[in-house]
Amino acid sequence: MSEKKHDHCCSHQDNNVHNTAKINENIDFSMGDSRWDSLLIEDMDCPTEERLIREKFKNIEAIETLEFNLIKRVLKIKHRYTQIEPLQQMISELGMQAVPYNNQILHESISAKSTAMLIIAGVLAFSAELMHYLSAPSFLIIIASLLAILLVGMPTYYKGFIALKNKALNINALMSIAVTGALLIGQWPEAAMVIVLFTLAEYIETLSLQKARNAIGGLLSLAPTTADIQQIDGSWQTVNADAVLLNSIVRVKPGQRIALDGEITSGQTTIDQSAITGESMPIEKNVGDPVYAGTVNGNQAFTFKVTRITSDTTLARIIQRVEEAQSSRAPTQRFVDQFSKYYTPIVVGLALLVALITIPSWIMTGVFSIDWIYKALVLLVIACPCALVISTPVTIVSGLARAAKLGMLVKGGVYLEQANKLQWLAVDKTGTLTVGKPSQTDYLSLDETVQAQQIAASLASHSDHPVSLAIAQAASENLLTVENFEALLGRGTKGTINEQTYYLGNYRLMEEIGVASTALSDTIKPFEQQGKTITLLATSANAIALFAVADTIKSTSKQAIDELHQLGIKVLMLTGDNAYTANSIAKEVGIDEVKANLLPEDKLTIIEEKIKQQQTIGMVGDGINDTPALARADIGFAMGAIGTDSAIETADVALMDDDLRKLPQFIRLSKATRQLLIQNISFAIIIKLLFIILTIVGYGTLWMAIFADIGVSLLVVFNGLRLLLFK
Known part of the structure; x- marks a missing residue:
């Protein structure tokens, strides 16, 4: 823990600091491959220090990239030095000290001694003002004022000197000049009171900034530092969470916080996942379900297998x-x-x-x-x-x-600000507006000579699309071996079974392989008018069977759309599903505009059209198919990002659960x-x-x-x- 008084920040004039690292025989300036290092610089908290450091490093060959976090006072540097000592030396030449940063929280405080000195200085400054008002002897006023300045003003003078030495004008330099000037023109009490008030204000500001600086740091304390690990002989031992290896078995008692990410191996319970998702409603968990570090177990004990070490957990x-x-x-x-x-x-x-x-x-x-x-x-x-x-x-x-x-995990302040300007929000249907776990409702054979359900289930079992999963789960027959399986993006799948190539997909796929017809379209239409999604099984010669699948709308979707409308945002549905299904769902939840039968590239084209019309648009999705549109939109929102690496890494805003109401909240x-x-x-x-x-x-x-x-x-x-x- 470090003890440090906050330096008030400000801007400064252009700096002409020395840009060549001074050679020190005790420091190794040799260079190697590029590497990243993070340094904690307690005196760096505003653009004054940032520009000083940038100016210092700008012509040094070994320095490649600088990333500043002024709130945390951390400088991340990409450089080619083999050691960090050269970086520390150059920063020390600017009057600042740098130490390696290892995700520690910067705790600032003022010691009891400093607090006492501030109180005494305050009494002296007030006394000087009072004596001046009462026309007391000048030497008493001068002594009281100087003592007050000496007690609390020296740090300000020192930092001001460092700033002026580097041709910078920060608050310490300006305050030092102002106080010195006041002394020179005989304003002794005022000079003393100004430096005391400045020091007092810095102390108060330190406490307030500390709250902002470590606002996210509270998450670090959510995950326990220890875990109960099963040993080879079946006994349990409490060990440091950082030392737990992948595939270790961890025991979690009722009411305990979970230390690592994993998968339940025995027991069932309910878990409060609010630390990750923001939703405090406990979630039921059974064998095979994932659990996450920082979440709280309910009233049942369970064990789980570790799938992520502490440095790689979702938290x-x-x-x-x-x-x-x-x-x-x-x-x-x-x-x-x-x-x-x-x-x-x-x-x-x-x-x-x-x-x-x-x-x-x-x-x-x-x-x-x-x-x-x-x-x-x-x-x-x-x-x-x-x-x-x-x-x-x-x-x-x-x-x-x-x-x-x-x-709601936001990639940067730019997206937090930009969301205020959104005019449109494009949403995918499956998994976003709907539950995303449809079930098969109808089956219609178009060729009685073929075991269509068994073939369709065999193909569907190779896909993770919700519609395919519904078809696979509905089949009771044993699955067949599929060869040359291929996912056809936005259309379906194909594969070879018993030397025959089969296609399983939407009507667009049937058109592509040449088996679509007016009769087939008429057969499909009644199901689509009921809002059901139609999947067809076919060979290159004819359609074999029809499968109707229906999804349910999330209970929160209509409320979310209504709240978006209240915020002045129109909602556009982009889906690869048929127009009947899309319009049926859109009407129920209040969607403003619907685009159906889309391929991923079609979604991208529509997003680009809105942008060309000078419309600010966000895109919400939960699948790989949405990636191009998510990337092109002004803001890309990923739904249900908990446990999903790609969503957390690539989305502009990752919503950690699938509650659409987080959109208007954001x-x-x-x-x-x-x-x-x-x-x-x-x-x-x-x-x-x-x-x-x-x-x-x-x-x-x-x-x-x-x-x-x-x-x-x-x-x-x-x-x-x-x-x-x-x-």
Whole structure:
């Protein structure tokens, strides 16, 4: 655990730092293959330090890629050094210390000694103000003020010196200049009170930022650090979860949290999976069912076989994805970073001009006045856009963390913001609007000489499509051997049985092989009008049998569609199923537009058409067939991603269960995030501009400046943290 006081952040001027690593005989600068290393840099918490490091590393051949996570204060570096010591040395030259990062949580606190010093300094500063008001002897006011500054101001002066040494203007540099200037013009009590208030505000800000920084860190504590493992002799031993190997048998007692992912080998129970899915309703589990790390067992004991080690569990991958998302720049954050890059130099330049007015004023009046110098010092304190820089990442990270705890895994802040702009949402039918586990309802033989059900079940058993599974499960006959099996994307399957090639698929496949006819179409139509999905078995010569399969609509689908409509979002169904079935389901749940009989490439084409029409569209799916459309949509949502590697890795937003109501919930979260970002940025800019004007016209004071800077920073941080309570 590290103990560290938070450094207030701000922007800075362009840096011209030395870009060549200094040679140190004790450090190995040899290079090899590219590698990734993560460093925890406690003094790095805003674009000031980020730009310093980028400038330091930009011309060094061994440095290939830099990825910054300012909230966690972690720098991920792709480099070709054989050791990390060269990186640590170069960072130390910037006045910052870097240590290897191993997913530890950064716990910040202020020691009892520091707290006592802050209290004493506060009493001294207040006493100096009181003595000044009562016209006490000057030497007493000066002693009290200097003692207060010495007690709590030295860290600020040191960090300010490091910043100025590297040609940067962060809050510590600006505050150091302002306090020193106040002392030089005789404003002793005000200088002391400003540095005390600044230190106090930093302490409060540290606590608030800690909550945002470790909002997702709470997930780490969900999975137990130990597990009961069965030994070779049948006995049980409690071991560290990190040491558990694949295929080990783990015992879970009633009420215990599960330590690793696995598959139940004995017993049955109910499990609360809310840590992963956000849904607190317990799920029944039996032998063969999957279990996940961090979830809570019900009132029955069971054993399971480990299928994933601790570093590869679903929970671990969720945490990794959220941490990666925290590192990405959301659009608003990029705007703020650019704004802050120019804001500080402009205001510092303005402060310099204001200070220089003292000279012509002195020449013209013959009287030397400190008024313009004082105004310049006030402007220096206002010059740091801390509230702007802090508010955006805190708000975005709070939103990402809350989404994860609600069972929605977001790839980055850009998607959290962009969902607010969605106009259309395209949804797949099977497994998204429907349960995705259809059953065979009808069978019609078109050629009595063939054992159609046995052949169809044999072909269907090789496919994992829900319709094929329903046909396979309905057959009572023994399955036949299938050779040369081939999945025909969006149409069905084919394979050879007893030297005869059979086709099992939709009507489009029948058209392709030349067995479609008006009579066959008329036979199919009554079933399709009932909303059933038709699968046909055929050879290249004729159709052999018809299988009707029906799926049930999820109980939550209509409510989800209604909520999307209330948010102003239209819903488009894209399905490979027939038009009758698609329209029947669409009418029942309230879909705005239906496109049926689609191949995967057709879904992609429709998504592209919407985008060409300047429509912002999201795509929701749960299968491989949806991948092209998911990738092309402005936001791709993967349903039921729990336990699915590909969905967690590739989807822009992975919904950890199959409850469609998470879609409107995510969009409401996006709108809330956007609203808070606008509130914070507008409030911070307005307050800054207001105090600049007040200062120039003569009403601004150092007290007001410190409240304008620190006060607004605290307000926007607390406002952003409200997302952690989003329902």
